[in-house]
Amino acid sequence: MSPGRDAILEESEGVLISVFSKNIPYPPPEIILDDKLLQDDSKWRDLIQYTHLKEKPPSQNLLFIIRMESSDELVSEYLAALLNADEFSQRGLYISGLAIKNNPANYSAWYYRMECINQMKLSINEELGKQSSIHNLAIAFARRVTYESPKSYQVGFRINNKFI
Template identity: 30%
Template sequence: MSSASSDEELGTEYTFYRDKPDWKDIEPLSQDEDDPVVAIDYSPEFTDVFNYFRAIVSKGEKSERALILTKDAVKLNPANYTVWQYRREVLKELNKDLYEELCFIEAIIFKQPKNYQVWQHRRILVEWVNDPKYEKNVTKIAIEKDAKNYHAWQHRQWVIKRFNLYEDELNFVEKLIELDVRNNSAWNHRYFIINNSTGFTEDILRKEIDFTLENIRKATENESSWNYLRGLVLHNNQGLSGNKTITEFCESLYSSGNKSSFLLSLIVDICGEQASKGVVDADVKIERGRALCEELATKIDPIRKNYWRYIAENLENGIKTSGDSSKVL
């Protein structure tokens, strides 16, 4: 197994630590791989840097040269937890300017946006300086490059909750949904923001249901908005069947000829919920729900026919569909 070339990371003018006069007092410490079946073919630069890194760790040296060495080490392997941990120890020991470190890690993040360790390092630095002023912009840039970057979203949610930065966040996420209504991360973030700030009051629920239904109309096969709608109903004592806005929307969409599996699944749940509440025409609701399940099983989602028939058989028992047919086995 061959390691990537280090020339791009350390530069063509790289000087080996073994050739640096100010490192002559350190005996490099080689990695003991214990006779591996397939040895990793590390580049000479990688071997050089990490041999000296292991040496200073063993000595517990926390110096300016150790800080420079950790910088070279993370450039070669930004996923190495031990290097980042030791770098933090050196930063603290030397009382370094942590804002300079935030600039350094920002550059690493934009090169390694899905690397957990670089985001973790940044989070700890933000905790140390107790200052989140750069974080929304850093995560915004990362999200614009990749809207599904889990680490960027996680960092953004952490910093918002930790420093109470909810203001204007709904506008941010709404723009993302306008750009891509199927952005599941944006829908998840919208739920997170409301749930942790204002909460789902009656007024907010009404507005959110209207917002969600409007976006469902734009893309009726979009699983994200349907799941968000289901999440909203969890905060509504009326349930699905008791919310006239939702039931009328579903019936109107179904009457128009729409056969989205998400729509039919929701109507099945509405039928089951109505039956469980003991409405006068409960038997009719159950039969309708079963008919929709059969349609799903035979025409719309036949790969999960056993699941839909299971739901049909147990409709009167209040068993709900998952609302996410892609996750049903």
């Protein structure tokens, strides 16, 4: 084994399976999800009816408060709104990607992402031959999340069951 490979294996301690390929780079290229679209209210106006963003309960009535970044809260609200609206679209892929990036163990985000891919008829087997940019993005995204959090059960489950 080369010294570079030893370092990679040591870094991946606890990971059960490591796959190396000449055709697939390791580590995978970083996926940068631009959150500018998240701040564009015109893209999300139709989802406001499904969110609780305007109805903040008084904090004294809560058992406890979960502190999170406002963008994380916005992603969570939009993900819930898209789920409630039964919308499976490009913006669903976008929001689920942000939600998974925030928390790779978020089962709902992975499930919703899989449903978006299925509803949009993005068949993995068909798309492999076409080298679709959406499919490549889905594969690259799952590989990068796996690289960044190799012990996440949700990531491994999705990849092992081809639910990218």
